Every structure is written in C-alpha cells, then in structure tokens.
Amino acid sequence: AQSVAQPEDQVNVAEGNPLTVKCTYSVSGNPYLFWYVQYPNRGLQFLLKYITGDNLVKGSYGFEAEFNKSQTSFHLKKPSALVSDSALYFCAVRFGGYNKLIFGAGTRLAVHP
Amino acid sequence: NAGVTQTPKFRILKIGQSMTLQCAQDMNHNYMYWYRQDPGMGLKLIYYSVGAGITDKGEVPNGYNVSRSTTEDFPLRLELAAPSQTSVYFCASSYSPQYEQYFGPGTRLTVT
Numbered sequence: 001a002q003s004v005a006q007p008e009d010q011v012n013v014a015e016g017n018p019l020t021v022k023c024t025y026s027v028s029g030n031p032y033l034f035w036y037v038q039y040p041n042r043g044l045q046f047l048l049k050y051i052t053g054d055n056l057v058k059g060s061y062g063f064e065a066e067f068n069k070s071q072t073s074f075h076l077k078k079p080s081a082l083v084s085d086s087a088l089y090f091c092a093v094r095f096g097g098y099n100k101l102i103f104g105a106g107t108r109l110a111v112h113p
Numbered sequence: 114n115a116g117v118t119q120t121p122k123f124r125i126l127k128i129g130q131s132m133t134l135q136c137a138q139d140m141n142h143n144y145m146y147w148y149r150q151d152p153g154m155g156l157k158l159i160y161y162s163v164g165a166g167i168t169d170k171g172e173v174p175n176g177y178n179v180s181r182s183t184t185e186d187f188p189l190r191l192e193l194a195a196p197s198q199t200s201v202y203f204c205a206s207s208y209s210p211q212y213e214q215y216f217g218p219g220t221r222l223t224v225t
Contacts, residue, residue, distance in 0.1 A: 032211050043117075043203055043216030044156075051211055090155060099144065099163055099210045100171065105155040 002027045004093050006104035013081045014112055021076040021107045023091030032094040033074040034101065035065055037087045044090060050074060061085070081111045115139050119204050119217035126194040126224045134189040134220050136204030144207045145187040146214065147171075147179065149200040156203065162187055194224045 003026045013019045025031055032051050036044040048059025050067045058064045065076045076089060088108050092101040120135045138145065143164045148156040148171075158171030162181040176198060178190040187206075191198060201221050205214040 034213065036216075041219075043218050044205075044214075045216070046213035049213060094210050099169075100146070100158055100161055101210075101214065103148075103155040 004104040010108045019081040027095035034092040036090045117217035138206040142206035146205045
C-alpha cells in the first residue's frame, strides 16, 4: 500500500544547531515529494519539492531536503535552526498518475533558545 | 491576488444540521481539494476536483458532498452533521498535481 511515514512526533533542537525532520515513503513508481509547514491556526505553506533531478533540493526559509531513492527517504534539513522555525511539518507524496497527495501525520519541531 | 479563501472561519453546528463551507481561489487552478485535520493528526482528503464539473472521492468522503460549477469555487456540503465531523477543514488548489498546493486559512467546525 502507498504510505508516508514521519517516525518522530516531535523533534527538539537548540537554536543555532542543525535540524533534521525525517520522512520515509512506500510507493510504486517515481514519487513526487513535498514538504509543508503549518504555523498555529494557519493553513499549510509549501516549503520545497522533489520531482526529478538533483537529489538535494533547496526551498524556502533556508530549508533543504535530500531525496534518497535506495532508502526511500526525503528528510528535511536546516543547517542552523531558529526559534521561529518552531511549527508542525508535513511530508507528502504523490505517486503514479494519481491526482492527489498522501500526507504524513506531521512532526512538531520545537526550537529552544 | 487573494489566493485561496475560505468562509466561515468558525462555526458551531448542532447534530443533524447542515451547512456549506465555501472555498474560492483566484489563481485559475484546475485542481482543488478539501481536507480535514483532526487534532494531532495529519490531513485526510475528503474530495477533490480536477476541473469544473469533475469531482472525485478522497479517503473520507462519507457525510460530505461537493460541486464544482466554476473553476474558482469548490464548496463542501455537510448534510446531517455528526460529532465525528468536528474538525478543521482546509481547502487547497494547485495548477497540476506535480505543483505545490496552496492552502486556505481553514474553517474550524464544532458539532455538538
């Protein structure tokens, strides 16, 4: 079955340290992969996506993600976390010819001063 | 350019009542989606549309209906509201499936 997993409910990191939010997927064919961020009482905002090409994708607010086909992963990273990065992060995947996304359950990122 | 707009922002319904959640986009996107987000959970797709006059079910369509008479509007209808429909509802649109989705601010619905 097609699925997306975000294995960590919450990630805690100190401001200035690097952060990683994990995402793995299980789909047939070549996936399209997305990261979104949700701030409190707001809709989701697009951060970055992988369709094809370079495995390292750069996105908004200094975030980047690495597509790893052998490990079926698409982890979100940032070299130096900010307190303002604290939010809920969602990984999503589109597979095959489907017109819709499957979202992971979300990971809450808490960046402490 | 307003993006994706949703009304109302908040609503409280009694069990058995009906309502329509409105969604509009001004980006000329063909694809539109309705999701629900329950506390501590990810998004579940309710219905989606690939263009005016074309709609299809998502993961959790029971208790909901949609229509798409124009490119801009994609209302979600709740018939006979139930407590299980208490949730935050998000509308989204995209140019095509390989492009990012743009989300509205959400409607917080409580059914009591």
